[in-house]
Structures are given as C-alpha cells and as structure tokens.
Amino acid sequence: MPLSSVKILLIEDNLAEARLLQEVLKGATLKQFSLLHVKRLREALDQLNQDEFDIILLDLSLPDSQGLSSLTPLINRAPSIPIVVLTNTNDDELAIEAVRQGAQDYLVKRQLNREVLIRSVSYAIERKQALEELREVNETLEIQVQEQTAELMKAKKLNQLKSEFVSMLSHDFRNPLNTILLSTGLLQENTYKLTKEKKLTHFQLIRSAINNMTQLLDEVLLIGKADSGSLKFQPTPLALESFCHQLVEELQLTASKKHQLVFTSFGELDEALWDEGLLRHIFGNLLDNAIKYSPEGGIVRFQLIVQEKTVSFRIQDQGIGIPPEYQKQIFDPFTRASNVNTITGTGLGLAMVNRCVELHGGQISVESEVGVGTTFIVTLPLCKP
Numbered sequence: 001m002p003l004s005s006v007k008i009l010l011i012e013d014n015l016a017e018a019r020l021l022q023e024v025l026k027g028a029t030l031k032q033f034s035l036l037h038v039k040r041l042r043e044a045l046d047q048l049n050q051d052e053f054d055i056i057l058l059d060l061s062l063p064d065s066q067g068l069s070s071l072t073p074l075i076n077r078a079p080s081i082p083i084v085v086l087t088n089t090n091d092d093e094l095a096i097e098a099v100r101q102g103a104q105d106y107l108v109k110r111q112l113n114r115e116v117l118i119r120s121v122s123y124a125i126e127r128k129q130a131l132e133e134l135r136e137v138n139e140t141l142e143i144q145v146q147e148q149t150a151e152l153m154k155a156k157k158l159n160q161l162k163s164e165f166v167s168m169l170s171h172d173f174r175n176p177l178n179t180i181l182l183s184t185g186l187l188q189e190n191t192y193k194l195t196k197e198k199k200l201t202h203f204q205l206i207r208s209a210i211n212n213m214t215q216l217l218d219e220v221l222l223i224g225k226a227d228s229g230s231l232k233f234q235p236t237p238l239a240l241e242s243f244c245h246q247l248v249e250e251l252q253l254t255a256s257k258k259h260q261l262v263f264t265s266f267g268e269l270d271e272a273l274w275d276e277g278l279l280r281h282i283f284g285n286l287l288d289n290a291i292k293y294s295p296e297g298g299i300v301r302f303q304l305i306v307q308e309k310t311v312s313f314r315i316q317d318q319g320i321g322i323p324p325e326y327q328k329q330i331f332d333p334f335t336r337a338s339n340v341n342t343i344t345g346t347g348l349g350l351a352m353v354n355r356c357v358e359l360h361g362g363q364i365s366v367e368s369e370v371g372v373g374t375t376f377i378v379t380l381p382l383c384k385p
C-alpha cells in the first residue's frame with residue numbers, strides 16, 4: 001500500500017453523510033485519500049470488478065441490501081480488501097456481528113472525526129494485510145504438509161513392498177539351497193554306496209539349483225537396477241526384423257519339439273533406434289513364458305506390426321491362459337496365477353518386462369482366456385536416428 005494514497009470505496013446512500021466523510025478526509029495531512037462514492041451494493045460490486053481499492057467503507061442500510069447481507073457478496077468479490085462498517089449509534093450488536101463475519105472494524109457515524117476515521121482505515125488495511133500474509137503462509141504450509149504426507153505414504157508403500165520382496169526372495173532361495181544341502185549330504189554320507197548314475201543325478205540337481213539361484217539373483221539385480229534408475233534406455237541402430245528372427249531361432253533350439261515358434265512381420269520398417277538389451281529382456285521373457293505355459297505344446301506366434309509412429313509386437317500362445325483376476329497383477333513382482341500347477345517360476349519375469357517396456361517409452365497389455373491361450377501386446381514408439 002503506498003503511504004501517500006489510499007483508495008477508498010465508500011458505499012453509502014446518504015449523500016450528506018458521504019459528503020461529510022469526504023470533508024473529513026480532505027483535511028488529512030499524513031496520508032492522501034482518494035474516495036469513490038457509490039450508493040448501492042450493485043454499483044459497488046461493479047466498481048470492484050473494474051478497479052482496485054485499498055479499503056471499503058460500508059453503510060449497513062442500502063437501498064438494495066440491508067444489514068449484514070451486504071458483507072458476503074463484497075467479501076466474495078474482493079476477499080483481500082478490508083471492510084470497515086459504518087453504523088448508527090444504537091447498532092453496536094450488529095457492528096460486532098459484522099466484525100465476526102469478516103469486517104475488519106466498525107465506526108459509529110455520529111462519533112466520527114478525522115483522527116478516528118484515519119486510524120480505523122489504516123488499522124484495517126494493516127490488519128487485513130497481515131491476515132492475508134498469514135493465510136498465504138498457511139496455504140503454503142498446508143501444501144507442504146500434503147506433499148510430505150504423500151512422500152511418506154510412498155516411502156511406506158515402498159518399504160512394505162521391499163519387505164515383501166525380501167521375504168519372497170528368501171523363500172525362493174530356500175528351495176534350491178535345501179536341494180543343495182540334501183544332495184551334498186547324501187553324496188558325503190554315501191560316497192561308496194551310491195551308484196555312479198545316482199551320484200550324477202545328485203550333481204545335476206545341485207547344478208540346476210545353483211542355476212536357479214543365479215537366474216533369480218540376476219533378475220533381482222536387474223529389477224534393482226531398473227528401480228534405482230541405473231538401467232538406462234540406450235538406443236542404437238538395429239535391424240529389428242532380423243533381431244527378432246534370430247531370437248526366435250535361438251529359443252526354438254531350447255524349446256521342445258512340441259512347440260513351434262513362428263515369426264512374421266507386417267509392414268515396411270525404416271531405419272530406427274532400439275535398445276537391444278531391453279528388447280532381449282522383453283521378448284526373451286515373453287517368449288519363454290509362452291513356451292513354458294503351453295505344456296501341451298502348440299504354436300507360439302511372434303508378430304511384428306509396423307505402424308506410422310509405433311511398432312507393435314504380439315506374442316501369442318495356445319497355452320493354459322491367465323485367469324481374469326490375475327491379468328492385472330501378473331506384472332507385480334512375485335505374482336503367479338493360480339493355474340500354474342507344477343510349472344516352475346519366480347514371478348519376476350513380467351515385472352522386469354514391464355520396467356523395460358516403460359524404459360523404452362512403450363506400453364504392454366495382455367489378452368487371455370483360460371485353456372485357450374494368451375497374447376501379450378507390446379507397443380513401442382519408433383525412434384528415428
């Protein structure tokens with residue numbers, strides 16, 4: 001507020017009273033006051049739309065609004081402008097109620113003199129400003145509290161997820177460790193009793209248990225890397241079609257004869273950039289699942305569909321399918337559907353796939369019917385060199 005000039009909006013229907021106020025203010029020496037006088041609430045609201053004021057002086061009996069009902073529309077229209085109410089001698093209670101409802105002060109008209117008026121106006125402006133600042137601080141604080149609460153909740157959820165993760169992990173490590181313990185114990189105690197074949201079987205069991213643990217560790221480390229942000233999207237020029245073709249051929253070698261892997265591509269693909277490592281994780285895992293969850297065998301189709309700005313990949317199998325209630329959850333770590341029976345797995349593959357697809361800026365979805373088959377659809381944006 002400039003010290004030199006205070007803009008007052010006077011709402012007063014009595015011309016004589018208005019003139020008197022104007023005279024009182026004219027004689028002020030320390031501050032200058034400019035006063036705009038209106039007779040009705042309606043006019044006041046219009047003025048507040050057009051102009052800025054430092055304070056409102058409000059008479060409580062107006063032709064278009066009586067008593068305290070003038071306050072609310074004024075406060076709503078100009079919440080940061082202080083209001084001083086002008087009352088008659090016998091209106092004390094009304095005046096106090098006005099202050100309770102948001103006016104800064106009240107003045108009894110008959111007792112008005114320059115000193116009282118100027119003091120009240122200055123006080124009201126200062127007080128309103130202090131209140132506004134307080135309100136702003138309060139608002140900022142509230143936002144900060146909200147943000148911190150959200151952060152805390154996030155941290156809490158993460159913490160909970162981490163402890164779930166650790167307990168699942170310990171569980172998944174215990175099985176292969178037990179196998180190793182059991183087999184080594186048998187080998188140690190029965191060195192001379194066991195046939196060569198039996199010994200070989202135990203060594204194989206140990207080997208596969210160690211392989212399981214190594215794979216589990218690799219997956220966990222990779223997820224950790226993705227979560228900590230150290231797994232990065234590193235696009236390089238790649239012949240996408242032959243990459244997919246090769247991946248399918250590699251997997252066909254390890255798959256059983258019951259499975260037939262078929263790769264087809266649709267559309268012309270211009271040169272583009274891809275992160276080979278991420279793609280290998282994504283499609284390696286999806287194809288591995290397609291084979292693994294089709295214990296009866298069948299065709300596993302891998303299709304590449306080139307669109308204008310994206311490329312879609314469909315991995316389709318004729319396997320056991322995923323019950324509808326699991327179709328969203330399977331992307332969470334350690335979640336496995338109820339129909340996996342004896343098919344082994346840790347439930348980390350799709351969690352990793354999901355993170356890799358995200359890193360590649362794409363999306364993944366699944367369509368599945370129990371007993372019929374499953375199709376995973378990955379859509380990745382085309383990244384031009």
Ligand SMILES: Nc1ncnc2c1ncn2[C@@H]1O[C@H](COP(=O)(O)OP(=O)(O)OP(=O)(O)O)[C@@H](O)[C@H]1O
Pocket residue numbers: 219285289290293317319320321322330335336337338340344345346347348349350351374
């Ligand atoms: N093609 C599929 N057909 C049927 N169910 C599937 C298929 N792919 C995934 N699932 C279901 O989703 C679950 C999670 O898959 P995910 O690949 O994450 O873990 P997993 O295969 O159990 O273990 P791993 O960590 O070894 O990959 C599976 O346990 C299975 O229930």
Ligand SMILES: [Mg+2]
Pocket residue numbers: 285288289345349350
């Ligand atoms: Mg898997």
